[in-house]
Amino acid sequence: xxxxxxxxxxxxxxxxxxxxxxxxxxxxxxxxxxxxxxxxxxxxxxxxxxxxxxxxxxxxxxxxxxxxxxxxxxxxxxxxxxxxxxxxxxxxxxxxxxxxxxxxxxxxxxxxxxxxxxxxxxxxxxxxxxxxxxxxxxxxxxxxxxxxxxxxxxxxxxxxxxxxxxxxxxxxxxxxxxxxxxxxxxxxxxxxxxxxxxxxxxxxxxxxxxxxxxxxxxxxxxxxxxxxxxxxxxxxxxxxxxxxxxxxxxxxxxxxxxxxxxxxxxxxxxxxxxxxxxxxxxxxxxxxxxxxxxxxxxxxxxxxxxxxxxxxxxxxxxxxxxxxxxxxxxxxxxxxxxxxxxxxxxxxxxxxxxxxxxxxxxxxxxxxxxxxxxxxxxxxxxxxxxxxxxxxxxxxxxxxxxxxxxxxxxxxxxxxxxxxxxxxxxxxxxxxxxxxxxxxxxxxxxxxxxxxxxxxxxxxxxxxxxxxxxxxxxxxxxxxxxxxxxxxxxxxxxxxxxxxxxxxxxxxxxxxxxxxxxxxxxxxxxxxxxxxxxxxxxxxxxxxxxxxxxxxxxxxxxxxxxxxxxxxxxxxxxxxxxxxxxxxxxxxxxxxxxxxxxxxxxxxxxxxxxxxxxxxxxxxxxxxxxxxxxxxxxxxxxxxxxxxxxxxxxxxxxxxxxxxxxxxxxxxxxxxxxxxxxxxxxxxxxxxxxxxxxxxxxxxxxxxxxxxxxxxxxxxxxxxxxxxxxxxxxxxxxxxxxxxxxxxxxxxxxxxxxxxxxxxxxxxxxxxxxxxxxxxxxxxxxxxxxxxxxxxxxxxxxxxxxxxxxxxxxxxxxxxxxxxxxxxxxxxxxxxxxxxxxxxxx
Amino acid sequence: xxxxxxxxxxxxxxxxxxxxxxxxxxxxxxxxxxxxxxxxxxxxxxxxxxxxxxxxxxxxxxxxxxxxxxxxxxxxxxxxxxxxxxxxxxxxxxxxxxxxxxxxx
Ligand code: SRM
Ligand SMILES: Cc1cc2nc3c(=O)[nH]c(=O)nc-3n(C[C@H](O)[C@H](O)[C@H](O)COP(=O)(O)OP(=O)(O)OC[C@H]3O[C@@H](n4cnc5c(N)ncnc54)[C@H](O)[C@@H]3O)c2cc1C
Ligand code: SF4
Ligand code: FES
Numbered sequence: 015x016x017x018x019x020x021x022x023x024x025x026x027x028x029x030x031x032x033x034x035x036x037x038x039x040x041x042x043x044x045x046x047x048x049x050x051x052x053x054x055x056x057x058x059x060x061x062x063x064x065x066x067x068x069x070x071x072x073x074x075x076x077x078x079x080x081x082x083x084x085x086x087x088x089x090x091x092x093x094x095x096x097x098x099x100x101x102x103x104x105x106x107x108x109x110x111x112x113x114x115x116x117x118x119x120x121x122x123x124x125x126x127x128x129x130x131x132x133x134x135x136x137x138x139x140x141x142x143x144x145x146x147x148x149x150x151x152x153x154x155x156x157x158x159x160x161x162x163x164x165x166x167x168x169x170x171x172x173x174x175x176x177x178x179x180x181x182x183x184x185x186x187x188x189x190x191x192x193x194x195x196x197x198x199x200x201x202x203x204x205x206x207x208x209x210x211x212x213x214x215x216x217x218x219x220x221x222x223x224x225x226x227x228x229x230x231x232x233x234x235x236x237x238x239x240x241x242x243x244x245x246x247x248x249x250x251x252x253x254x255x256x257x258x259x260x261x262x263x264x265x266x267x268x269x270x271x272x273x274x275x276x277x278x279x280x281x282x283x284x285x286x287x288x289x290x291x292x293x294x295x296x297x298x299x300x301x302x303x304x305x306x307x308x309x310x311x312x313x314x315x316x317x318x319x320x321x322x323x324x325x326x327x328x329x330x331x332x333x334x335x336x337x338x339x340x341x342x343x344x345x346x347x348x349x350x351x352x353x354x355x356x357x358x359x360x361x362x363x364x365x366x367x368x369x370x371x372x373x374x375x376x377x378x379x380x381x382x383x384x385x386x387x388x389x390x391x392x393x394x395x396x397x398x399x400x401x402x403x404x405x406x407x408x409x410x411x412x413x414x415x416x417x418x419x420x421x422x423x424x425x426x427x428x429x430x431x432x433x434x435x436x437x438x439x440x441x442x443x444x445x446x447x448x449x450x451x452x453x454x455x456x457x458x459x460x461x462x463x464x465x466x467x468x469x470x471x472x473x474x475x476x477x478x479x480x481x482x483x484x485x486x487x488x489x490x491x492x493x494x495x496x497x498x499x500x501x502x503x504x505x506x507x508x509x510x511x512x513x514x515x516x517x518x519x520x521x522x523x524x525x526x527x528x529x530x531x532x533x534x535x536x537x538x539x540x541x542x543x544x545x546x547x548x549x550x551x552x553x554x555x556x557x558x559x560x561x562x563x564x565x566x567x568x569x570x571x572x573x574x575x576x577x578x579x580x581x582x583x584x585x586x587x588x589x590x591x592x593x594x595x596x597x598x599x600x601x602x603x604x605x606x607x608x609x610x611x612x613x614x615x616x617x618x619x620x621x622x623x624x625x626x627x628x629x630x631x632x633x634x635x636x637x638x639x640x641x642x643x644x645x646x647x648x649x650x651x652x653x654x655x656x657x658x659x660x661x662x663x664x665x666x667x668x669x670x671x672x673x674x675x676x677x678x679x680x681x682x683x684x685x686x687x688x689x690x691x692x693x694x695x696x697x698x699x700x701x702x703x704x705x706x707x708x709x710x711x712x713x714x715x716x717x718x719x720x721x722x723x724x725x726x727x728x729x730x731x732x733x734x735x736x737x738x739x740x741x742x743x744x745x746x747x748x749x750x751x752x753x754x755x756x757x758x759x760x761x762x763x764x765x766x767x768x769x770x771x772x773x774x775x776x777x778x779x780x781x782x783x784x785x786x787x788x789x790x791x792x793x794x795x796x797x798x799x800x801x802x803x804x805x806x807x808x809x810x811x812x813x814x815x816x817x818x819x820x821x822x823x824x825x826x827x828x829x830x831x832x833x834x835x836x837x838x839x840x841x842x843x844x845x846x847x848x849x850x851x852x853x854x855x856x
Numbered sequence: 857x858x859x860x861x862x863x864x865x866x867x868x869x870x871x872x873x874x875x876x877x878x879x880x881x882x883x884x885x886x887x888x889x890x891x892x893x894x895x896x897x898x899x900x901x902x903x904x905x906x907x908x909x910x911x912x913x914x915x916x917x918x919x920x921x922x923x924x925x926x927x928x929x930x931x932x933x934x935x936x937x938x939x940x941x942x943x944x945x946x947x948x949x950x951x952x953x954x955x956x957x958x959x960x961x
Pocket of ligand 4: 904905906907908909910923924925926927928
């Protein structure tokens with residue numbers, strides 16, 4: 015028999031808890047009845063601010079409509095208040111006299127606006143003075159919006175989060191808004207005075223008048239509100255007053271029914287009321303370990319624990335409290351705060367950055383190497399990162415400044431929890447937050463698992479951090495460590511250094527040999543082939559046993575596959591320097607083959623786009639130029655500027671050096687693309703500061719070498735590796751750095767991630783100062799790679815594999831197999847079609 | 857034996873390098889045939905349901921093909937996508953006594 019579950023309160027916590035219970039199969043265990051004081055289904059209270067501000071429609075804020083309750087077999091009594099619980103008889107009594115029995119009870123009554131007893135604020139027996147409003151419910155908001163249609167000046171009492179959002183929202187309805195705050199600065203619960211001051215300026219810039227240190231002593235006006243009076247005697251005229259002076263937990267029902275109540279209904283770690291095995295409480299009405307909360311994040315945590323416990327899914331589930339961050343939802347003023355607002359102990363480390371004029375303020379407080387507080391105003395890009403560090407006590411970056419600013423690493427701009435479900439997270443593959451959370455809900459609990467299934471993060475990669483955050487958030491901390499995260503490729507369970515050691519020890523020279531020897535069950539893995547092929551080529555050069563099927567299509571046909579299955583052809587044009595003869599040849603080829611588009615690339619060369627696969631060999635033959643490797647995870651281009659040869663500012667021959675570098679390292683494979691540049695002076699016309707390796711000529715015949723720069727999906731200025739006195743040294747250090755990168759970077763890890771991971775100081779010690787004594791080995795390994803270079807376009811003469819250049823789509827040129835020409839199946843021979851499966855095993 | 861089914865000769869097995877795929881037009885159908893490393897052939901519809909990618913150009917292992925355009929993956933025996941795309945059609949294919957690829961219809 016199903017047990018009777020009764021829920022008092024149909025707000026955010028009550029409804030969420032029921033959702034969590036249903037998700038754990040609770041629908042089969044319980045018949046559920048919910049009581050809600052408000053006359054609606056469940057709506058998103060948070061969005062009332064947006065509703066007031068006019069950026070959200072009323073219809074957009076409902077979370078569960080009545081159909082949802084019906085579909086899940088839930089009896090909803092909306093608009094019915096529970097007055098009392100009889101915990102001995104196990105019944106609840108509603109205001110209208112109805113009695114409902116329960117086996118399990120959940121109290122989720124939330125809280126209400128706290129209205130201080132200011133003279134004139136209400137009329138005996140009649141509630142609020144006309145023109146005075148609280149800001150808690152949909153009805154409050156509707157009433158406010160209706161009333162302000164006819165009125166002009168509003169005063170908001172209370173300069174906390176809610177008051178600020180109310181003030182901003184009211185600007186949408188009245189022409190003048192004054193925010194009156196009793197404390198010395200705005201959001202004093204979350205901010206220190208300096209931050210409060212910067213926030214005040216931001217708020218004033220929006221046109222809201224702010225009065226701090228102002229205690230309201232009276233609401234003026236007999237029939238309608240005419241103004242308020244302050245303790246210092248000042249008088250602020252207005253015709254609307256909104257009170258946002260804090261909240262109080264709705265504990266009356268619990269209290270009247272003999273449950274333990276302090277500031278909230280007291281619960282244990284299972285969200286049970288003290289000494290009441292069958293009564294739980296959740297949400298803002300709760301006091302847990304002495305703490306009450308006024309934000310939604312904690313109640314999501316509570317709801318999960320409660321659901322785990324009540325359904326028996328995990329009787330050990332325990333709530334340990336939440337570390338909360340607040341964010342202000344006021345367009346034009348970004349504020350985020352968490353933990354301490356000021357240092358408390360002498361040895362608390364603090365960092366403060368303040369740029370008053372721009373309205374930017376950032377502070378972080380660190381104790382014993384852990385983040386214990388942070389405030390961001392005006393620029394909240396680091397909030398997701400800080401929140402994670404704060405929440406989990408993660409170790410902090412050595413470079414403390416990275417807590418406040420993005421020093422190159424991919425940014426994570428929004429936090430997972432606050433993204434809307436339909437918000438597109440992966441802009442390359444069109445994956446929304448909802449699709450990711452659904453995948454997690456289906457049981458995939460690792461980041462890589464979710465990435466594989468949804469393709470989120472497999473495009474430009476900028477969203478990877480956010481995807482990981484969403485997975486963690488959706489898994490509610492139940493995220494599983496993905497051992498594969500440290501592996502070089504998913505199919506062979508080893509990190510790169512170990513993998514390289516074993517490959518060398520066992521002399522594994524082909525991808526299939528690696529699978530056979532090192533993969534679990536000797537099982538090959540399609541997604542690992544390309545990475546292994548690249549690694550083996552790097553390790554064995556000429557000795558590498560090249561299996562064509564391990565290559566990605568681009569590397570099988572030496573061109574870049576395009577959306578319609580055709581390819582692009584980019585001939586080498588070293589340093590971006592070409593000749594009239596080359597240009598003529600390219601033009602002739604483009605004409606002869608009707609190339610659909612000829613385009614100058616961002617890499618200073620010419621792209622012939624839309625070439626059918628079968629035409630590639632002929633085009634290469636006619637071009638008779640080497641491949642530019644615009645398709646591979648390999649050394650790509652060296653961009654150059656005109657340099658000292660022609661430019662009046664040039665202090666070094668950047669063109670010659672760029673060509674020399676490209677000539678030497680052309681085509682060398684690596685874990686990721688390697689794009690270089692040489693520029694003739696610090697004006698940097700060749701964009702050398704933002705290249706994997708960029709060389710800048712400086713006065714005095716010297717060259718600066720920068721590494722780890724990027725201006726693609728991520729933008730990062732490279733770190734100065736060395737300043738050297740000759741072009742030869744540049745070439746040597748370039749080779750040595752690239753070789754170190756090739757040997758040590760993870761598959762697809764570009765230098766913009768690799769360099770900060772290793773650290774520029776360490777790289778400099780190894781590559782420049784030879785602290786590890788491996789410089790000679792690196793140079794020798796690179797020399798072998800250079801010697802092993804063959805122009806792949808030479809394969810045009812004789813295809814390496816049958817049908818190497820046969821089209822895969824579209825199949826117009828294809829020799830068609832006439833359907834009529836059929837042979838009988840089962841002709842004698844070793845033919846064993848496996849029953850039920852369309853396969854044939856040799 | 858349940859009588860004779862008919863099949864269509866696609867050509868010699870050796871037209872497909874080990875571990876790779878090649879595309880065939882059979883009547884109006886476009887079919888990608890893969891010759892697996894370790895033996896076995898598989899045939900599936902040649903056009904990726906995601907955005908029309910050429911599956912015959914994809915990387916494969918014993919189980920999966922990875923589309924070269926956006927790396928969606930499909931089970932070669934069932935046609936089902938492991939990355940949430942619509943399924944491929946699977947065609948029964950075998951190698952006959954003369955090492956010819958035969959597609960059963
Ligand atoms: C042709 C070109 C655009 C153009 O018309 O100018 C181009 C085209 C492509 N880029 Fe690019 N990139 C081109 C210059 C760049 C540059 C600028 C540069 O090289 O100076 C960048 C920024 C620098 C960098 O690499 O970071 C650039 C950053 C990217 C990225 C982002 C890499 C990153 O991690 O930040 C990708 C995606 C990737 O690598 O996964 C990408 C990927 C691609 C691919 C190969 C997408 C693909 O895998 O199919 C595009 C091929 C289109 C096609 O159908 O052929 N392309 N791409 C440029 C070729 C340059 C060349 O001559 O080789
Ligand atoms: C304008 C506004 C903006 C906010 N913005 C944010 C924000 O940006 N971020 C954030 O984290 N939080 C925000 N909050 C706070 C957030 O809305 C609350 O933390 C959350 O709603 C608490 O959920 P709850 O279920 O505990 O309480 P509630 O959502 O208040 O639900 C309690 C429900 O129980 C009903 N009830 C009470 N007593 C009884 C009874 N005896 N019988 C029957 N029903 C009863 C009430 O009518 C109510 O519907 C905001 C709040 C407001 C008002
Ligand atoms: S060429 Fe580069 S930027 Fe343009 S669509 Fe392709 S990957 Fe994106
Ligand atoms: S077309 Fe195949 S994955 Fe997109």
